[in-house]
Amino acid sequence: MDTPLLNDSDLHFLLYEFLDTEALLARPRYCEHSREVFDATLNTAKTIAEKYFANHNAKGDAHEPQFDGEKVSLIPETQAAWNAFAEAGFLAAHHDFDDGGLQMPEVILRTAMAYFTAANIATAGYGFLTIGAANLIHTFGSPEQKARFLPAMLDGRASGTMALTEPGQGSALADIKTSATPADDGSYRIRGNKMYISGGDHSLTENIIHLVLAKIAGAPAGAGGISLFIVPKFLVNDDGTLGARNDVALAGLLHKMGFRNTTSTVLNFGERDGAIGYLVGEPHQGLRYMFQMMNEARIGVGAGAAILGYQGFNYSLNYARQRPQGRLPSSRDATSPQVNIIEHADVRRLLLSQKAYAEGGLALCLYASSLVEDARTGATETARTNAFTLLDLITPVVKSWPSKYGLKANDNAIQVLGGAGYIREYPVEQYFRDNRLNPIHEGTEGIQGLDLLGRKVPQKNMAGYQLLRAAINATLDDARPFDSAHALAQTLATHLHAFDQTTQQLMARLAQTPDATLANATVYLDVFGRVLVSWLWLKQAVIASRQLDQHRTDLPDVEINFYRGKLQAARYYIEWELPEIMPQLALLDGANSRCFDMQDAWF
Amino acid sequence: MKILVAVKRVVDYNVKVRAKADGTGADTANAKMSINPFCEIAVEEAVRLKEKGVATEIVAISIGAKQSQEQIRTALALGADRGILVETDTDLEPLAVAKCLKAIVDKETPDLVILGKQSIDGDNNQTGQMLGALAGMPQGTFASEVNVAEGKVKVTREIDGGLQTVALNLPAIVTTDLRLNEPRYASLPNIMKAKKKPLETVTPADLGVDTATRVKLLKVAPPAERQAGIKVADVAELVEKLKNEAKVI
Numbered sequence: 001m002d003t004p005l006l007n008d009s010d011l012h013f014l015l016y017e018f019l020d021t022e023a024l025l026a027r028p029r030y031c032e033h034s035r036e037v038f039d040a041t042l043n044t045a046k047t048i049a050e051k052y053f054a055n056h057n058a059k060g061d062a063h064e065p066q067f068d069g070e071k072v073s074l075i076p077e078t079q080a081a082w083n084a085f086a087e088a089g090f091l092a093a094h095h096d097f098d099d100g101g102l103q104m105p106e107v108i109l110r111t112a113m114a115y116f117t118a119a120n121i122a123t124a125g126y127g128f129l130t131i132g133a134a135n136l137i138h139t140f141g142s143p144e145q146k147a148r149f150l151p152a153m154l155d156g157r158a159s160g161t162m163a164l165t166e167p168g169q170g171s172a173l174a175d176i177k178t179s180a181t182p183a184d185d186g187s188y189r190i191r192g193n194k195m196y197i198s199g200g201d202h203s204l205t206e207n208i209i210h211l212v213l214a215k216i217a218g219a220p221a222g223a224g225g226i227s228l229f230i231v232p233k234f235l236v237n238d239d240g241t242l243g244a245r246n247d248v249a250l251a252g253l254l255h256k257m258g259f260r261n262t263t264s265t266v267l268n269f270g271e272r273d274g275a276i277g278y279l280v281g282e283p284h285q286g287l288r289y290m291f292q293m294m295n296e297a298r299i300g301v302g303a304g305a306a307i308l309g310y311q312g313f314n315y316s317l318n319y320a321r322q323r324p325q326g327r328l329p330s331s332r333d334a335t336s337p338q339v340n341i342i343e344h345a346d347v348r349r350l351l352l353s354q355k356a357y358a359e360g361g362l363a364l365c366l367y368a369s370s371l372v373e374d375a376r377t378g379a380t381e382t383a384r385t386n387a388f389t390l391l392d393l394i395t396p397v398v399k400s401w402p403s404k405y406g407l408k409a410n411d412n413a414i415q416v417l418g419g420a421g422y423i424r425e426y427p428v429e430q431y432f433r434d435n436r437l438n439p440i441h442e443g444t445e446g447i448q449g450l451d452l453l454g455r456k457v458p459q460k461n462m463a464g465y466q467l468l469r470a471a472i473n474a475t476l477d478d479a480r481p482f483d484s485a486h487a488l489a490q491t492l493a494t495h496l497h498a499f500d501q502t503t504q505q506l507m508a509r510l511a512q513t514p515d516a517t518l519a520n521a522t523v524y525l526d527v528f529g530r531v532l533v534s535w536l537w538l539k540q541a542v543i544a545s546r547q548l549d550q551h552r553t554d555l556p557d558v559e560i561n562f563y564r565g566k567l568q569a570a571r572y573y574i575e576w577e578l579p580e581i582m583p584q585l586a587l588l589d590g591a592n593s594r595c596f597d598m599q600d601a602w603f
Numbered sequence: 604m605k606i607l608v609a610v611k612r613v614v615d616y617n618v619k620v621r622a623k624a625d626g627t628g629a630d631t632a633n634a635k636m637s638i639n640p641f642c643e644i645a646v647e648e649a650v651r652l653k654e655k656g657v658a659t660e661i662v663a664i665s666i667g668a669k670q671s672q673e674q675i676r677t678a679l680a681l682g683a684d685r686g687i688l689v690e691t692d693t694d695l696e697p698l699a700v701a702k703c704l705k706a707i708v709d710k711e712t713p714d715l716v717i718l719g720k721q722s723i724d725g726d727n728n729q730t731g732q733m734l735g736a737l738a739g740m741p742q743g744t745f746a747s748e749v750n751v752a753e754g755k756v757k758v759t760r761e762i763d764g765g766l767q768t769v770a771l772n773l774p775a776i777v778t779t780d781l782r783l784n785e786p787r788y789a790s791l792p793n794i795m796k797a798k799k800k801p802l803e804t805v806t807p808a809d810l811g812v813d814t815a816t817r818v819k820l821l822k823v824a825p826p827a828e829r830q831a832g833i834k835v836a837d838v839a840e841l842v843e844k845l846k847n848e849a850k851v852i
Binding site: 040051093558 | 635676
């Protein structure tokens with residue numbers, strides 16, 4: 001049984017009904033594009049994903065990358081996938097025409113990436129990292145650095161990494177030890193160890209461009225003393241050809257629970273004379289620059305988690321439709337045929353929750369991508385600023401909500417399959433293992449909570465929060481004409497009221513008792529996620545209600561069912577999962593300090 | 604050398620089509636539409652001939668509703684040079700399609716016409732052969748290999764007994780079988796380039812083709828559902844059932 005990649009109808013709905021992606025064509029940057037070009041791009045992505053990525057998702061998991069002391073080898077299908085991805089133009093698609101790109105909108109590229117991720121998240125990781133690293137060099141690199149490194153990263157000869165974490169430092173980067181010493185020629189010599197570096201070594205490309213965080217001697221302490229360097233595996237000559245091997249050595253591969261076909265590496269910089277590195281931008285600004293890549297990566301991580309949730313949902317749904325087992329409680333006839341398990345209410349609950357998490361998570365990530373787009377190409381300065389402010393606020397949630405609930409969706413997919421879900425002969429346990437990385441990398445769930453409550457909500461006098469609330473209120477109004485959506489809007493409004501009050505309280509306490517207030521930040525993060533996703537489900541419910549109201553007689557059955565499914569998932573989420581914020585809000589309101597007060601010795 | 608390639612817009616091969624409840628046809632409302640897979644192979648073969656330096660121009664033709672432009676654009680993104688849409692909202696039968704193609708062949712005078720051996724919606728397997736008769740051109744159908752040399756095209760055909768190779772004088776018609784090649788995907792730069800390639804629209808009336816239907820559709824019904832299996836006691840009972848119930852021996 002093949003698992004379909006995502007759901008074309010849903011992607012179509014998200015791009016063209018939930019978001020107004022066609023409106024981008026009115027922006028000068030996209031005047032050369034058309035709906036046909038967008039759709040053909042997605043079609044190519046799907047074709048390549050089906051043919052070159054899906055074919056080795058299980059194999060790459062069973063045969064993880066090997067290091068023989070000299071060279072890292074991956075199963076050969078990985079190379080074919082990388083080549084197809086690069087040759088089709090996905091590495092360069094969003095860059096300017098002048099830089100050899102196609103000026104593809106962010107949301108289309110993100111949707112295209114969704115197909116690759118759905119087919120094989122581990123192999124897709126190489127493209128994902130390379131695009132991010134190239135974007136960073138494009139934004140902050142000097143013209144000389146861009147000319148030297150970008151062409152190969154855009155056509156697939158070189159890949160990229162982000163080398164932040166060290167054996168001793170992960171979440172708290174301020175204390176990294178990797179050092180950079182100025183050399184006479186203006187470059188730097190980098191010395192130190194980096195760990196958990198995805199794609200840090202492999203044989204897919206002739207060169208690997210590491211973006212490395214390091215401290216220049218004498219730099220200020222803390223995050224404000226970190227600089228960003230380009231450190232290539234092989235030096236690149238002026239004419240673009242490869243030069244000498246740089247002093248970057250692979251100390252070893254790490255052996256992961258999932259996501260296995262993306263190598264995870266320990267890298268030693270400067271074991272001999274120091275690795276040659278080139279400072280990006282100004283000294284001590286490295287973390288700020290790196291945050292561009294990290295924020296982009298955070299949306300990508302959220303999307304990856306939602307997509308793995310989606311694939312588990314697709315598989316378990318098909319399974320439940322075909323697996324006969326037992327009879328309904330009302331059936332007393334032991335000779336009657338067994339029903340497929342989708343007939344059982346609890347299985348439907350497991351499936352409906354997966355639908356709510358997977359489709360809700362994907363909607364969240366594509367919405368965030370549309371904000372990335374608006375922040376760059378919005379029509380007015382205000383539109384651009386507002387999009388940026390809103391995106392900045394919700395980024396921790398875009399990263400963490402799908403990471404938590406996409407994983408929960410996979411957990412539920414395993415439950416639908418029962419024993420079959422627990423064995424490696426079926427794909428859902430791999431989705432779960434692959435997905436388990438997502439609440440960890442690019443800032444753990446705990447870090448996202450601190451970022452949201454400690455920084456993103458209060459910043460700019462809560463400007464982002466006000467924008468979000470205004471956007472939610474607009475949807476509450478949109479829901480009014482439709483009975484079914486209006487009922488959901490009322491439930492959401494009640495919870496919003498409580499949410500607002502708690503948020504205000506927390507803001508007031510934050511300055512006085514930061515440690516105690518932030519102690520429950522992860523709870524607040526979860527509450528925020530539930531509210532945000534309820535809003536996005538309400539938006540979908542409004543569209544579905546409108547279609548069902550206005551076109552009930554002329555829509556084909558498949559579409560009627562599609563919209564009914566959207567409405568039902570919205571009802572499930574808002575009636576079953578949103579109210580769970582009430583006890584969470586009570587913990588936050590009461591500044592419950594049970595966890596905070598627990599003492600080391602009491603464990 | 605100029606190659607004409609025909610591409611048909613059909614329901615995507617991944618879509619499970621159902622019969623309409625009233626039996627008047629298949630329910631294809633809002634189904635994903637794509638190039639007929641055999642036509643895609645035809646485009647690929649033409650592009651390969653161009654890449655080999657054998658062909659100099661590839662013209663992609665589609666006959667159908669306005670949306671068939673999408674399939675022409677796909678062919679252009681795969682490497683065809685220009686497109687012609689014969690626009691009609693009537694569902695044309697193979698004979699009318701062949702007549703439209705014949706009119707275009709007269710105008711374009713290609714050296715080679717490559718078509719899919721059949722389309723996955725109608726499954727008629729007639730258009731190429733009819734075009735051959737109408738245009739008086741030799742035909743090599745069900746091709747699994749195509750070689751053009753010295754004014755001839757050598758076509759290896761997949762036939763019931765194995766493979767048959769025929770040599771045809773140009774201009775000729777080739778219809779493609781599944782094993783002829785593996786079509787490429789459209790790269791993103793080529794998708795953008797395709798937008799700027801010329802696409803001309805004509806109607807069957809412009810070509811002087813009568814599109815009247817000659818075949819009457821009586822009914823479309825789903826195949827009978829598979830019955831549950833049964834256990835037989837012995838071989839004798841099996842033979843008896845095969846003979847008298849299933850009537851297969």
